[in-house]
Amino acid sequence: MTDDAERIPLDLLDPATVRKRARMVAIGAVMVAGFFGGVLGLIAGRVPGLIALAIVALPLLLLAWSEARRRVWLQGQVLSVRAFGTRSVDLRAADELDLLVTDVRGSRTVGLFVRGGGKAINLALAIYAGTGGREQGVFPLRRLADVLAGRGDPNGLVFSQLLVAQLRAEAQGMAAADRPLYQLASLAPGGRLAQKLTPDAVSRFVASLD
DSSP: OOTTSOEEEOOSSOHHHHHHHHHHHHHHHHHHHHHHHHHHHHHHOHHHHHHHHHHHHHHHHHHHHHHHHOEEEEETTEEEEESSSEEEEETTTOSEEEEEEEEETTEEEEEEEEEETTEEEEEEEEEEETTEEEEOOHHHHHHHHHHHHTTOSHHHHHHHHHHHHHHHHHHTTOOGGGSHHHHHHHHSOSSOSEEEEOHHHHHHHHHHTO
16 A cells, blocks of 8 residues: 555544434443442442442443544555554455444444454444445445455455445445345344354355346
8 A cells, every 4th residue: 555545435424423423322321320320329338339430431431432533444455444543454465354244223234344464344334224224435335346356365356246236236226125235234133233244155145146
């Protein structure tokens, strides 16, 4: 990667939406921490109550702050995410590629999970609720497909073909429910917070699209 390579933002949600969600997490953290701290304070006294409040609230507030700061981008062939610090993975040298489906409160997020150099990044490709949702744009998906195809291995080619199929479906004006990423999200069994779809499973699905 060269320093002057174009940086392509890959944030699925706009900053205003991310900040709003982070505020909701922070408010929830304060309410939950206040409840536990109040209960323990009544039982064991003020100091233990305050300690319990801090123990419960701080990790959740840090999570909210991290989400508010989170930014994802592709520069050349390197995928990066920034929160408190910056993690980067070279997609063409990544050791692991999987599709990760998370299910939270009726919304399913389809992510490209990559691991390499001792670091891991989950890149959200699409998020669906009901029959609609939000997806990565055409240009980011095209660049991701090109980079993955350039790996020169079967796994990279499979994921590249998946993204190309998604682009083709969008170009044809298909509804969200008829697009490959939505169909993959629907195939994942319910009742699990997060689950990986291996390259073999994705390969079989991509082959069925032909």
